[in-house]
Amino acid sequence: MIPPFKLIQAHSTSDAVAELRRLGDDAKIYCGGTELLILLRHNLVQSDYLIDIKSIPELGSIRPANGRVSIGAAVTHRCLETDPTIREMLPMIASAESQVANIRVRSQGTLGGNLCFGGQAREARVGGLRFGLRLGR
Ligand SMILES: Cc1cc2nc3c(=O)[nH]c(=O)nc-3n(C[C@H](O)[C@H](O)[C@H](O)COP(=O)(O)OP(=O)(O)OC[C@H]3O[C@@H](n4cnc5c(N)ncnc54)[C@H](O)[C@@H]3O)c2cc1C
Helix, strand or coil: CCCCCCCEEEEHHHHHHHHHHHHHHHHHEEEECHHHHHHHHCCCCCCEEEEEECCCCCCCCCEECCCEEEHHHHHHHHHHHHHHHHHHHHHHHHHHHHHCCCHHHHHHHHHHHHCCCCCCCCHHHHHHCCCCCCCCC
């Protein structure tokens, strides 16, 4: 069973950052939850507050610009697999994403969660290094 927590809906990145500053170590960012909910369920992490960033519009977009692609942290694996821009500009990423886990995990798990979670061989991290991933605000 997952211990009780308070879910805070962030509506913008500045909202999320302000909540993180206010709550400090008592809070965790929550996106797809594919990793975090397992950790909470097994008591491997504790958190009184989860700050939900899934609905922040700027984190859910994929935008091409000057031969590069800007991908929001809340974009899911499934979206990277199926998005026409990714398929055209980064077909190997789209193909690699189609191999991640299963459709349920791909539909929930996000790029930001993949990069931020501490696992070693995460697809986005490995693919990102190969394709010159740059992290920005
Ligand atoms: C059964 C299963 C199979 C899997 N198979 C694969 C696989 O084949 N390949 C692979 O690469 N991965 C795999 N994963 C891992 C998982 O799908 C990815 O790591 C996923 O992208 C995590 O994203 P999330 O949004 O669910 O993260 P969450 O569970 O929401 O968060 C994970 C961690 O990152 C933090 N976090 C999340 N988003 C942000 C952000 N924007 N900024 C700061 N911190 C953030 C959270 O606080 C938490 O600590 C698998 C997971 C499961 C459960």
